[in-house]
Amino acid sequence: MARGIGQYVLRRAAHAFVVVLGVILITFIVSHVIPGNPAALWVGAHPTAQQIQRATEELGLNKPIYVQFYIYLTNLLRGDLGVSIRTHDTVLSDVATGLTATLELIISAFVIAVVAGILVGVYSASHRDHVPDHAGRLAAIFGVSMPPFWLAMILQIIFSQTLHVFPLGSRMSIQVSIMYPLKTITGFNLIDSMLTLNFVAFGDSFWHLVLPSLALAAYPFGLTVRMIRTMMIEVLQENYTRSGLAWGLPSRLILFKYALKNAISSTVIALGMSFAYTLTGAFLDELIFVWPGLGTYTALSILALDYPAIMGSVIVVAIFYVIINLLVDIFQAFLDPRVTL
Amino acid sequence: MSEVKRNLWKLVAVVIIVIVVAAGALGYYYQTLQKPHVPKIVTSAVISEMITADPSTEFSNSIMMLSNLYEPLIWYDPSQSPSFVPALATSWESSDNSQTWTFHLRQGVKFHDGTPFDATAVKYSIERTIALGQGAAFIWSPVSKINVLDTYTVQFILTSPTPLDVIASASYAAWIMSPNIENLAKAAGFTDASAWFNAGHDAGTGPYMLTKWDPQNEIVMDKFPDYWGGWKDDQFDKAIIKVVRDETVQEQMIKSGEAQVVQQVPFADIPSLQGDANVKVYTSPQYQNLLGFFNNKKFPFNNTLVRQAVSYAIPYDQIVTGVLHGFGTQSIGPIPYGMPGHFDDLPKYTYDLNKAKQLLTQAGYPNGGFKLLLTYMTGDTREEGTVEMIKSSLKDLNIDLDIRAMTWTEQWSLAQGDPSKAQDIFVMYWWPTLLSPYDFMLNLFHSESSVIFNLGYYYHPDVDSVIDQGYALEGSDKTQAFALYKQAQKMVIDDAAVLFLWDLQDIHIVRSNISGFSYNPAYTTVVFFYLLHSIG
Numbered sequence: 001m002a003r004g005i006g007q008y009v010l011r012r013a014a015h016a017f018v019v020v021l022g023v024i025l026i027t028f029i030v031s032h033v034i035p036g037n038p039a040a041l042w043v044g045a046h047p048t049a050q051q052i053q054r055a056t057e058e059l060g061l062n063k064p065i066y067v068q069f070y071i072y073l074t075n076l077l078r079g080d081l082g083v084s085i086r087t088h089d090t091v092l093s094d095v096a097t098g099l100t101a102t103l104e105l106i107i108s109a110f111v112i113a114v115v116a117g118i119l120v121g122v123y124s125a126s127h128r129d130h131v132p133d134h135a136g137r138l139a140a141i142f143g144v145s146m147p148p149f150w151l152a153m154i155l156q157i158i159f160s161q162t163l164h165v166f167p168l169g170s171r172m173s174i175q176v177s178i179m180y181p182l183k184t185i186t187g188f189n190l191i192d193s194m195l196t197l198n199f200v201a202f203g204d205s206f207w208h209l210v211l212p213s214l215a216l217a218a219y220p221f222g223l224t225v226r227m228i229r230t231m232m233i234e235v236l237q238e239n240y241t242r243s244g245l246a247w248g249l250p251s252r253l254i255l256f257k258y259a260l261k262n263a264i265s266s267t268v269i270a271l272g273m274s275f276a277y278t279l280t281g282a283f284l285d286e287l288i289f290v291w292p293g294l295g296t297y298t299a300l301s302i303l304a305l306d307y308p309a310i311m312g313s314v315i316v317v318a319i320f321y322v323i324i325n326l327l328v329d330i331f332q333a334f335l336d337p338r339v340t341l
Numbered sequence: 342m343s344e345v346k347r348n349l350w351k352l353v354a355v356v357i358i359v360i361v362v363a364a365g366a367l368g369y370y371y372q373t374l375q376k377p378h379v380p381k382i383v384t385s386a387v388i389s390e391m392i393t394a395d396p397s398t399e400f401s402n403s404i405m406m407l408s409n410l411y412e413p414l415i416w417y418d419p420s421q422s423p424s425f426v427p428a429l430a431t432s433w434e435s436s437d438n439s440q441t442w443t444f445h446l447r448q449g450v451k452f453h454d455g456t457p458f459d460a461t462a463v464k465y466s467i468e469r470t471i472a473l474g475q476g477a478a479f480i481w482s483p484v485s486k487i488n489v490l491d492t493y494t495v496q497f498i499l500t501s502p503t504p505l506d507v508i509a510s511a512s513y514a515a516w517i518m519s520p521n522i523e524n525l526a527k528a529a530g531f532t533d534a535s536a537w538f539n540a541g542h543d544a545g546t547g548p549y550m551l552t553k554w555d556p557q558n559e560i561v562m563d564k565f566p567d568y569w570g571g572w573k574d575d576q577f578d579k580a581i582i583k584v585v586r587d588e589t590v591q592e593q594m595i596k597s598g599e600a601q602v603v604q605q606v607p608f609a610d611i612p613s614l615q616g617d618a619n620v621k622v623y624t625s626p627q628y629q630n631l632l633g634f635f636n637n638k639k640f641p642f643n644n645t646l647v648r649q650a651v652s653y654a655i656p657y658d659q660i661v662t663g664v665l666h667g668f669g670t671q672s673i674g675p676i677p678y679g680m681p682g683h684f685d686d687l688p689k690y691t692y693d694l695n696k697a698k699q700l701l702t703q704a705g706y707p708n709g710g711f712k713l714l715l716t717y718m719t720g721d722t723r724e725e726g727t728v729e730m731i732k733s734s735l736k737d738l739n740i741d742l743d744i745r746a747m748t749w750t751e752q753w754s755l756a757q758g759d760p761s762k763a764q765d766i767f768v769m770y771w772w773p774t775l776l777s778p779y780d781f782m783l784n785l786f787h788s789e790s791s792v793i794f795n796l797g798y799y800y801h802p803d804v805d806s807v808i809d810q811g812y813a814l815e816g817s818d819k820t821q822a823f824a825l826y827k828q829a830q831k832m833v834i835d836d837a838a839v840l841f842l843w844d845l846q847d848i849h850i851v852r853s854n855i856s857g858f859s860y861n862p863a864y865t866t867v868v869f870f871y872l873l874h875s876i877g
Binding site: 207290300 | 794
């Protein structure tokens with residue numbers, strides 16, 4: 001199987017290259033066709049005509065669009081994503097900082113969602129049509145249907161405004177970031193603080209991560225519960241489950257090993273896609289919790305028609321989609337020997 | 342999975358959970374623990390991010406930070422009389438029909454890098470700004486030569502009569518920086534001073550020094566111990582500008598005390614904040630207004646009578662109470678309320694449908710029947726509320742107004758194209774770079790060779806000449822200059838060149854345990870942290 005996987009990954013990588021190239025082309029054209037004047041944005045609020053003219057030349061906006069695309073592509077191949085017109089910073093560093101902040105948030109949200117979702121889903125399925133099941137289904141519906149920004153605000157009002165348990169927002173509190181400054185190594189606060197043995201910063205970052213992750217976890221939690229429950233109910237009606245029970249296997253073993261393994265693969269696919277979507281889709285959660293992530297960056301870039309930044313974000317998200325698709329497929333093959341790559 | 346392996350996994354899981362929880366608890370413990378040497382910190386939440394940090398070229402939101410790091414020669418403070426107050430210059434005079442200006446400089450001032458402040462530094466700073474020619478550098482265009490007369494005296498020779506006091510107190514491009522910056526930049530491995538600035542360094546004389554530059558999220562400034570103004574114990578050791586892009590989050594932060602100053606909360610919630618003993622709401626005039634440019638080059642607004650008719654059909658009072666919740670006033674002419682050059686006795690259009698219909702009839706369109714396009718900035722709830730009320734009101738004149746939200750660049754590029762295909766009404770804010778009526782009159786109503794900010798294409802040579810004469814006199818004869826500005830304003834009002842909608846009021850909400858807050862509308866959105874003192 002090892003060789004099979006190697007070949008498969010290669011084939012998929014070639015595939016991915018074409019997909020990303022297509023995404024780049026389409027995004028480039030769309031962001032250049034929309035009327036707008038990036039040069040004016042570059043020079044500031046109240047520019048003079050000469051300044052705009054100069055910026056147009058500096059940014060190469062006076063060249064034909066195919067020349068601009070060629071320049072963009074050759075720079076991209078050297079790993080240069082250009083300079084953001086809005087922030088005047090390199091897109092690469094902007095996207096990198098945004099991405100790590102967002103990944104820290106999404107990963108913790110999905111860990112919460114998957115662990116809680118599987119437990120509730122399995123429990124629901126095994127207590128079908130009884131009180132725990134109703135409660136689980138209600139929670140799931142609540143999770144998928146509550147708008148995350150609304151949930152975010154409710155969490156803020158309850159846990160920070162009223163109970164004062166968690167902070168309102170940001171990745172770290174100002175006091176801690178000044179008195180115990182965090183050295184950036186990976187960009188993930190939890191990892192960096194552990195590596196530098198800065199426990200105060202770790203605790204503070206962890207504390208700041210709770211509410212935004214909870215708000216963001218609601219949707220994938222609901223999704224997981226519903227899918228796991230449905231699939232489990234199906235599996236639990238299968239003959240082999242009944243046989244297992246008849247043979248006297250412990251019900252926990254049946255539920256979590258034999259039944260769950262069969263029920264989980266479609267959930268993984270759905271979660272994988274939802275994960276990639278959340279990279280930029282967490283915008284409102286980030287806005288409310290003052291989280292400096294990729295979603296906020298992308299949204300502001302789109303509003304400003306900052307095309308190098310839009311391109312950069314789109315490329316990153318496209319690459320993530322491709323990687324996650326690949327991982328999901330490999331994971332499925334790992335779970336289910338009938339699936340060949 | 343073997344039993345051993347499974348137990349191993351369980352062990353790992355338990356260890357991870359224990360570490361995470363312990364570290365969390367430890368952090369929380371440290372955070373809540375009061376330490377003896379906690380610095381005094383003040384945090385101000387702002388709605389928009391900063392972009393660049395070069396004091397010569399920056400022409401945007403970093404003014405919030407630069408005003409605390411740098412000082413100009415003169416501050417402009419409308420609450421004082423005269424309004425030009427000494428900063429790095431202690432006195433100044435003009436001669437030769439305001440074509441020569443001499444500034445006497447403050448002694449004993451140091452830049453943050455230790456370089457002493459003197460006339461050479463002034464010459465260096467302004468010449469650097471002019472040479473770079475970016476941002477608001479154009480304000481110095483009348484300067485032909487800067488002479489260092491002695492260590493603390495500097496002289497500006499101008500090509501034409503110009504109010505240099507207005508320019509020297511501008512909120513952009515007028516900052517004085519250390520002449521040592523190129524060396525500092527080289528020593529730190531940067532190609533030039535601009536790159537050094539934009540990597541988060543500063544070299545001003547101001548009360549604070551830049552220590553953390555994360556322009557999209559947070560700026561940290563430390564007090565400059567050698568500041569010439571001196572320090573008191575109840576002033577703040579650290580000042581933080583935190584970017585919080587949501588109004589309701591700003592409101593939560595000021596309520597909970599996570600921020601000590603906020604700039605933007607939903608209007609509707611201000612009355613409840615006014616009743617909150619923990620915070621204080623400060624309101625003051627703000628030199629910013631909302632205008633609706635009529636397309637003067639396109640039917641039907643190429644007809645003065647139609648422009649006047651529409652100007653009479655706007656429910657100004659309803660907009661001010663309904664959209665601004667009273668935190669603003671109907672504009673009287675183009676210069677905002679509170680700013681020099683604003684005259685309350687200039688004529689204004691009031692809501693009068695009969696008059697509007699009468700004017701339309703006079704213009705030859707008694708039944709209206711126009712289909713028009715208005716564009717405004719997407720995401721701006723105040724503009725949105727205003728234009729919706731305009732739309733519903735124009736229905737009474739049988740004018741069908743299509744209101745379209747656009748991003749600023751889309752809206753602008755539509756106006757910069759062919760005027761006959763451009764929007765009929767372009768809604769936008771204006772605020773000045775130079776504290777002079779000239780800034781409004783020149784940008785919005787003076788003829789221009791390519792379309793920049795005269796977005797209604799209002800080109801009238803007689804108006805141009807009154808504006809230009811006013812500016813030429815402003816340095817030597819302010820009274821006469823302002824009379825000319827008033828005359829120019831009356832001309833554009835009578836012509837209904839644009840829709841004069843409303844002047845915005847500034848609102849800042851400050852925690853009650855902070856004293857000394859005062860808003861200076863000449864420096865839009867700036868919180869001067871040096872003025873703040875903590876109580877108790």
